Amino acid sequence: MTTMTISTITNSHDPKNKKSLSHLWQEIEKKQQRNARYQAKLDDFYVYFKKRAEEDEQSVCFATETWITHLLSFIPRKTIKGAQRESLYVWIEEEISILESNPFNPVDSQPLRKAFMEATLAFDPDQFHADEEMHQEALQSIREELQNLVGDHIDISDEQVLAILNDPDYLDAWLAQTIAASDVDDENDDEYTTFNDDKHDNTDDGIFPPQSDIASTLYSDKQLTKLYRQLAKQLHPDRELDGEKKSEKIILMQQLSQAKKNKDPIALLLMAQQYLPDHEIALNDKMLKQLSITLKEKITTLNAEYNDLQCGVTFKSLLWQKFGKGNKQSREKELSQYCDALQRDAETLCQQCHSIRTVKQLQHHLRSRIENDDMMPFFIDMDPDMLFR
Secondary structure: OEEEEHHHHHHOOOHHHHHHHHHHHHHHHHHHHHHHHHHHHHHHHHHHHHHHHHHHHHHHHHHHHHHHHHHHOOOOOOOOOHHHHHHHHHHHHHHHHHHHHOOOOOOOOHHHHHHHHHHHHHHOHHHOOOOOOOOHHHHHHHHHHHHHHHOOOOOOOHHHHHHHHHOHHHHHHHHHHHHHHHHHHHHHHHOOOOOOOOOOOOOOHHHOOOOOHHHHHHHOOHHHHHHHHHHHHHHOHHHOOOHHHHHHHHHHHHHHHHHHHOOOHHHHHHHHHHHOOOOEEEEOHHHHHHHHHHHHHHHHHHHHHHHHHHHOOOHHHHHHHHHOOOOHHHHHHHHHHHHHHHHHHHHHHHHHHHHOOOHHHHHHHHHHHHHOOOOOOOOOOOOHHHOOO
16 A cells, blocks of 8 residues: 555656556646647637627528518418428428527527417418317427427427417417426526535536546545545635635536546546645555556547547537638638628528519429429528538
8 A cells, every 4th residue: 555645646756656657647638738729729719700700690690580581471371282381381490490500690589480380370270170189190290399489398288289279379378388487497407506525516417428437436435535525625615705716616616526426536636636736645556557547548538529629510619620721811711701601691581582572483482492302492502511501
């Protein structure tokens, strides 16, 4: 059994372990710094992109809102039938989904979805047999549209769906009740929980991968349990009177809580390296071997995180993949072209609202959509990969 301080373990000055542990700790620190630098680059470019393109992105969103409203005005027209009516409904749904997917969207899509549902249900009440014999497929279709309307999973019975069909006022009452219940759930989720040894977690579960059995076993050792308690005592925000430092300690306690929840000994030791460098831990050969294995696992995790930053599907990663290549001049040129395309797209949407005024004009485009289900909306005349639409 070897007794070492945290700084000794993390710097691995002990001759017996210096060769292996020292290299692994250095690799972890290097890779953490590398990941932090890359994340900072993504964050900075997002700020730059937002400054350059947000206004144009929002112009497209407002134009899309006007376009959707225009398409909704055709729903009551009974001369649009069969496949063309279905195509119109699909088109409207596509446009609303595109609007909602834009990360800079300033438009509240719920009124649009509600207007879409009400117009669809009001078009021909006889198309729905509002009784117990109503086909389950039709019920499910309406249920899915209601789910899109509230933006979350819903639990609504067939009887409630039928009531909505029979009484438009019931839809308003149901929406108000559902949204109110959702707001209560959100408040409960956000409620502040006092930090203690057994209950604290204000972070996103999905960010941190689960630890291996070896890491979990190492974390559960009484030496690290004691270390956790010492860190919790040192970092507890209730013990801090300074307001600014208190805010910092709240964040640190969240990190410590996540380390405990994930049984992550490396995260714990890294925090101890900074805040309790002189804390002593007695480690036997088995624990040292477990520590070495866990350090290697941490390196693998950091490499995977770096790969996700480079090639992942988060918004910031996709932005960099699309526009971040080349030098500053080439990036500025591509962003200028993108913003010009957004402006043209917004103008075209407005022009379409003025040019498609009759059912006959709309039917021409509906026929085109039916003939080629895979075509992009006709008003987009540039590479779709360049657009968030």
